[in-house]
Amino acid sequence: MKFILKILKDFPWFLWSGWGAVASIFLFIALWDVGYQLYGELVLPSPKATFGAVADFFSDEAIVSDMILTITRAMIGFVAALIFGSVLGLLAGFFATASIMSRPIVTILVGMPPIAWVVLAMIWFGMGDTSVIFTVVIASFPIVFVGAMQGTRTIEGELKEMVDSFGLSLWQKFTNLYFPHIFSYIFPAWVSGLGMSWKIVVMAELLSSSDGIGAALAVARSQLDTTVALALVVVMIGSLLFLEYIVLEPIKKEVEAWRD
Amino acid sequence: MERLEVKGLNHSFGFFRVLEDINFTLEKGKVISIVGPSGGGKTTLLHLCAGLLDLTEGEIVNTFKSSAFAFQEPRLLPWKSVLDNIALGLIAKGVSKKEAEIKATNIALEFGLELKDLEKFPKDLSGGMRQRVSFARALVVEPSLLFLDEPFSALDIGLKKELQNHLIDYIAHHNLTILFITHDIMEAIRLSDKILLLKSDPGEIVKRITIDTPQIERTDKEVFDRMIELLKDQDIINTFELEIK
Numbered sequence: 414m415k416f417i418l419k420i421l422k423d424f425p426w427f428l429w430s431g432w433g434a435v436a437s438i439f440l441f442i443a444l445w446d447v448g449y450q451l452y453g454e455l456v457l458p459s460p461k462a463t464f465g466a467v468a469d470f471f472s473d474e475a476i477v478s479d480m481i482l483t484i485t486r487a488m489i490g491f492v493a494a495l496i497f498g499s500v501l502g503l504l505a506g507f508f509a510t511a512s513i514m515s516r517p518i519v520t521i522l523v524g525m526p527p528i529a530w531v532v533l534a535m536i537w538f539g540m541g542d543t544s545v546i547f548t549v550v551i552a553s554f555p556i557v558f559v560g561a562m563q564g565t566r567t568i569e570g571e572l573k574e575m576v577d578s579f580g581l582s583l584w585q586k587f588t589n590l591y592f593p594h595i596f597s598y599i600f601p602a603w604v605s606g607l608g609m610s611w612k613i614v615v616m617a618e619l620l621s622s623s624d625g626i627g628a629a630l631a632v633a634r635s636q637l638d639t640t641v642a643l644a645l646v647v648v649m650i651g652s653l654l655f656l657e658y659i660v661l662e663p664i665k666k667e668v669e670a671w672r673d
Numbered sequence: 674m675e676r677l678e679v680k681g682l683n684h685s686f687g688f689f690r691v692l693e694d695i696n697f698t699l700e701k702g703k704v705i706s707i708v709g710p711s712g713g714g715k716t717t718l719l720h721l722c723a724g725l726l727d728l729t730e731g732e733i734v735n736t737f738k739s740s741a742f743a744f745q746e747p748r749l750l751p752w753k754s755v756l757d758n759i760a761l762g763l764i765a766k767g768v769s770k771k772e773a774e775i776k777a778t779n780i781a782l783e784f785g786l787e788l789k790d791l792e793k794f795p796k797d798l799s800g801g802m803r804q805r806v807s808f809a810r811a812l813v814v815e816p817s818l819l820f821l822d823e824p825f826s827a828l829d830i831g832l833k834k835e836l837q838n839h840l841i842d843y844i845a846h847h848n849l850t851i852l853f854i855t856h857d858i859m860e861a862i863r864l865s866d867k868i869l870l871l872k873s874d875p876g877e878i879v880k881r882i883t884i885d886t887p888q889i890e891r892t893d894k895e896v897f898d899r900m901i902e903l904l905k906d907q908d909i910i911n912t913f914e915l916e917i918k
Binding site: 577579 | 741742744746751753761762764766794795814820
């Protein structure tokens, strides 16, 4: 509770410190406008037209339901990856054999291009929700898994000895030593897993689904509607930026205040 | 009477004999230091006595009601504030959080930390400050027996002396018992009632030196004189492979 209050208290200061980021985003938009003036509407629609299209989305029921669908899929996939990845990663970390055995499998999972998973998922599950969610899970899982495993394997023997010397109970050892240490590894892994889910969901939808933002993107492409396509991208990036910088970053800052 | 008795202790790592036939008794209120060169099995002996390593040969009888350990490095939990680090041992003993914080604050101030330091994380403290925290953490539980594993070795002489004086006060006022290992003979002379000289390969006690003056009455001159005397001792010369000029 104290922790959440501290995050809320520091929040205005955190936002105020974001002027640099805002300036760089505006600079980027200015360059984008230069591109528009050089190459014209068809290649690169103006930022104004794009943001106008984004604003129109919110009054378009079909697009709003697409957005909700996409976000739901991304969240379901991410939460599943978070649960499986964390639990299996912790287990793998606690047993030396399991961690040695899981390493090559993780390498395969990380190395496998997500697009290949989309194709396989389409064959296995057909078009629709399952394929999209499966792809999201399989792409984010290894990131979370590795984070959890690393966290468990890197607890210092010296600190373990110290807690033993003070005779902490198993539960006290967990809350004072294991949990904070593992969390410091697993939390950043969750954040990258979430970013991954956001990207993968659109790609999977584009190929293997007839609804959601990805599918809307495919329609915009076939109609050569660059403005809508770009506006959809802006929506996805905007929501990810919001989630990462406004929601997760303040939590991360607080959680990791003890780090150098 | 509480005591720690080590009888016929041997210890090996694989085929390598680290400790051989170690015998000594540590009584309540006394300080024994084990002095010897680095790598001579001192830490192993201390860990065996503290129960951090499993005993294989010999016997250790420990009737002390409680004990605490201060390590060579501070070993603080990096994600906990100074105050929570000090309170760790109290929490383990089931003391309420509020009482633990009061006790931890008091002992922190006694060990030369300031109120504003208590909320800091270990990363924001200097090495000497961290060692103070480590000492406070060990002593706040009011242990009957304290194990010290060269905790002064990384400190400058000023800080070393200051912390040693704190400890000497503690010995006098709390009837604290200490098993202390060090490679610094002067430190051992200043703090202990009995010095056990441990030679290496394998670790064996080759000499027992008793110092009768209570720690609190020991003057610097006395310590220096004793030091000079010991440096002429043949066993010490052999154990530390001192070159005589």
